[in-house]
Amino acid sequence: xxxxxxxxxxxxxxxxxxxxxxxxxxxxxxxxxxxxxxxxxxxxxxxxxxxxxxxxxxxxxxxxxxxxxxxxxxxxxxxxxxxxxxxxxxxxxxxxxxxxxxxxxxxxxxxxxxxxxxxxxxxxxxxxxxxxxxxxxxxxxxxxxxxxxxxxxxxxxxxxxxxxxxxxxxxxxxxxxxxxxxxxxxxxxxxxxxxxxxxxxxxxxxxxxxxxxxxxxxxxxxxxxxxxxxxxxxx
Amino acid sequence: xxxxxxxxxxxxxxxxxxxxxxxxxxxxxxxxxxxxxxxxxxxxxxxxxxxxxxxxxxxxxxxxxxxxxxxxxxxxxxxxxxxxxxxxxxxxxxxxxxxxxxxxxxxxxxxxxxxxxxxxxxxxxxxxxxxxxxxxxxxxxxxxxxxxxxxxxxxxxxxxxxxxxxxxxxxxxxxxxxxxxxxxxxxxxxxxxxxxxxxxxxxxxxxxxxxxxxxxxxxxxxxxxxxxxxxxxxxxxxxxxxxxxx
Numbered sequence: 001x002x003x004x005x006x007x008x009x010x011x012x013x014x015x016x017x018x019x020x021x022x023x024x025x026x027x028x029x030x031x032x033x034x035x036x037x038x039x040x041x042x043x044x045x046x047x048x049x050x051x052x053x054x055x056x057x058x059x060x061x062x063x064x065x066x067x068x069x070x071x072x073x074x075x076x077x078x079x080x081x082x083x084x085x086x087x088x089x090x091x092x093x094x095x096x097x098x099x100x101x102x103x104x105x106x107x108x109x110x111x112x113x114x115x116x117x118x119x120x121x122x123x124x125x126x127x128x129x130x131x132x133x134x135x136x137x138x139x140x141x142x143x144x145x146x147x148x149x150x151x152x153x154x155x156x157x158x159x160x161x162x163x164x165x166x167x168x169x170x171x172x173x174x175x176x177x178x179x180x181x182x183x184x185x186x187x188x189x190x191x192x193x194x195x196x197x198x199x200x201x202x203x204x205x206x207x208x209x210x211x212x213x214x215x216x217x218x219x220x221x222x223x224x225x226x227x228x229x230x231x232x233x234x235x
Numbered sequence: 236x237x238x239x240x241x242x243x244x245x246x247x248x249x250x251x252x253x254x255x256x257x258x259x260x261x262x263x264x265x266x267x268x269x270x271x272x273x274x275x276x277x278x279x280x281x282x283x284x285x286x287x288x289x290x291x292x293x294x295x296x297x298x299x300x301x302x303x304x305x306x307x308x309x310x311x312x313x314x315x316x317x318x319x320x321x322x323x324x325x326x327x328x329x330x331x332x333x334x335x336x337x338x339x340x341x342x343x344x345x346x347x348x349x350x351x352x353x354x355x356x357x358x359x360x361x362x363x364x365x366x367x368x369x370x371x372x373x374x375x376x377x378x379x380x381x382x383x384x385x386x387x388x389x390x391x392x393x394x395x396x397x398x399x400x401x402x403x404x405x406x407x408x409x410x411x412x413x414x415x416x417x418x419x420x421x422x423x424x425x426x427x428x429x430x431x432x433x434x435x436x437x438x439x440x441x442x443x444x445x446x447x448x449x450x451x452x453x454x455x456x457x458x459x460x461x462x463x464x465x466x467x468x469x470x471x472x473x474x475x476x477x478x479x480x481x
Binding site: 029053054056060080121126 | 358363387398415
């Protein structure tokens with residue numbers, strides 16, 4: 001990968017045994033816009049702030065939450081351009097799995113393959129780690145699942161998680177509110193309330209994005225008007 | 236090569252700094268500003284217009300060869316702000332990609348697909364050490380079959396967004412402030428209003444009145460969909476209209 005001149009790894013151990021490039025990548029994630037996910041008993045919701053640099057930006061041209069397969073969606077915190085690379089690779093891996101096994105890829109396997117890509121960029125020559133953490137939400141035969149993947153390539157399954165700027169407040173909020181019996185609608189409300197906690201300015205259907213997957217196993221990004229409806233209920 | 240904590244190399248190649256920043260990408264943005272040229276793009280109801288300063292540094296230069304406004308296909312235009320050499324290489328690759336797209340898929344490359352391709356290429360340069368990011372901000376304009384007039388801006392970091400209006404270069408922030416006021420209530424500009432807003436934004440921000448030979452203007456209109464660079468006479472008409480209006 002890369003030019004032969006750079007066939008050495010840029011991510012190397014410091015004397016104290018840390019991989020500092022990965023730590024810096026996590027710092028980059030920590031300064032990204034807040035995103036979160038909640039696993040309900042009958043589905044998963046992921047949500048993110050969508051703060052654009054100017055009112056001149058056409059917000060309809062920007063979609064942060066992406067579909068990887070019809071039953072798996074993903075949101076990121078950190079560097080947008082890096083997330084596009086991962087989304088593209090993951091989609092391709094899902095298709096290749098389907099071509100080989102004629103079955104939709106299970107959520108854990110797609111997460112593992114994506115995490116492998118991220119790990120490769122911490123070890124290969126001439127490249128830097130990805131500056132994003134991903135929240136992957138899916139529904140397959142094992143039920144609703146939520147995974148977080150970090151720049152190091154490590155991944156964990158979560159009942160609820162948050163990433164980005166407001167992570168500590170968001171996580172405490174989620175810890176208080178989360179219940180195992182929560183249903184998808186409650187989860188969406190909780191997600192909105194969590195985002196509202198750290199939100200600077202007026203929250204609206206245009207500056208947040210919400211993606212849900214329920215028993216129907218179809219991942220869907222809510223339209224701004226659907227988000228507005230949920231926001232009004234949460235008032 | 237010491238690499239433990241960046242070892243000073245976080246400023247030379249695109250690896251993370253301790254604060255999680257990519258200095259090389261930030262320096263690329265500075266290079267765009269340092270070029271000393273400001274560009275503006277405005278999207279109207281059925282047209283898109285981009286304007287940039289035409290700085291000819293030497294009287295002996297052939298003015299017609301000094302340009303930052305490039306047709307990529309008959310229907311797509313690209314305005315580059317920043318390092319001219321980087322711009323030309325980007326344009327060359329974009330033209331190739333658009334032509335291959337047309338050949339491979341049998342229809343013209345849409346605006347957002349080209350913008351995404353440029354942005355993805357820029358992202359690769361921010362992640363691989365062997366190539367530096369390009370010191371160019373590209374504005375792509377065209378008419379999309381379904382969405383109508385489109386204006387996209389791609390930067391060295393690999394970001395790309397659709398814009399109602401935008402700016403790049405030395406006086407980018409001032410221009411954006413000016414445009415935000417003009418576009419606040421989502422106006423739907425006609426073709427003439429679009430062009431005049433773009434030109435007068437540039438005049439206001441640089442605080443000088445231009446001659447037609449000192450700016451370049453590119454437009455694309457819904458009625459014919461073709462990307463056109465305006466001639467000096469056409470630019471003169473718009474300049475006169477602006478000064479009469481004021």
